[in-house]
Amino acid sequence: MKAGKVSEQILKRTILKQLNSKNSNVVLSSAVGEDCSRLRSDNKDIIFSVNPITIPLEVEDMGKHGIYRAFNNISAKGATPVAALVSLLMPTSSNEQDARTIIKGLDAAASKLGVQVIGGHTECCRGVNVPIITITGVGLAERDIDMKTSNVEPGMDIIATNWVGMEGTLVLLNQKREELLQHFTNPFLDKISVFEQYLSINEEAKIACNNNAATIHDISEGGIFAALWELAEGSKVGLEIDSRKIPIKQETIEVCEFFDINPYKIASMGSALIAAKDGNTIVHEIEKAGGHATIIGKATDNNDRVLLIGEEKRFLETPQTDELRKVLTY
Incomplete structure (x- = not known):
């Protein structure tokens, strides 16, 4: 497979076609052109978006770009940004200062949007040669705002x-x-x-x-x-x-x-x-x-x-x- 985002054909036949599980609380799920999922709660809908950052960036920019990428999708659904979960995979060649810089930039961008980082996972591993950050953005939307x-x-x-x-x-x-x-x-x-x-x-x-x-x-x-x-x-x-x-x-x-x-x-x-x-x-x-x-x-x-x-x-x-x-x- 080519590096980068998979083609629409692969997305349809290899990914989406295999996703057949259902839950009655899910009102919007994976589809071509849909960047978020939507769950129904008692009063508002909860919006999720998962985004990795694979574009080469300096460590000073990775966290900021990750937050904006995730919450641009959330905002596009008419939702208010609320919280973020962060997965950070670091190569063994990196140092603690690199991780600190990434997280500091991430938190600064989150604060501008009123977002709190509520959890995640950080790990050094031999399977990556550059830092890989994946952010799950969470937002809340009024039920009558239906931006499909x-x-x-x-x-x-x-x-x-x-x-x-x-x-x-x-x-x-x-x-x-x-x-x-x-x-x-x-x-x-x-x-x-x-x-x-x-x-x-x-x-x-x-x-x-x-x-x-x-x-x-x-x-x-x-x-x-x-x-x-x-x-x-x-x-x-x-x-x-x-x-x-x-x-x-x-x-x-x-x-x-x-x-x-x-x-x-x-x-x-x-x-x-x-x-x-x-x-x-x-x-x-x-x-x-x-x-x-x-x-x-x-x-x-x-x-x-x-x-x-x-x-x-x-x-x-x-x-x-x-x-x-x-x-x-x-």
């Missing part, structure tokens, strides 16, 4: 928040800075460091939920092209997306050109897709709060997932391996 990927209907606006490719650009900066300095100036690269401020979608998700969004889908591994496919596949709708309206920073475009990779197919934590009947209101409210959002297209009543590039028309492909893996080994 399958909620998208033909005619709905499709919104993208912030700028795609930020996470992948940050990773390339951190792992390949010396190589990038052969082509770019330090002030140019310093602009990329600011992307760290935009890795959480929590505020945008709150605004979308309060303004009648049908669903929210966090954009992560595989980039916006993968996320668009997952959104359409989850609702069995088509899409017509104007690629020129997809928000992306010039720094991301130029760094991806340098490494000859597609900026729309790299990790994009910090961006989200929102489907809504009235996208203009959501965009207005997000921008009024100091955020950034753009309507990039609409859902359609056929099965075509179309990308418009000026007068040219292309079709989305099933999600491929994140293009960061063409540059980095992980």
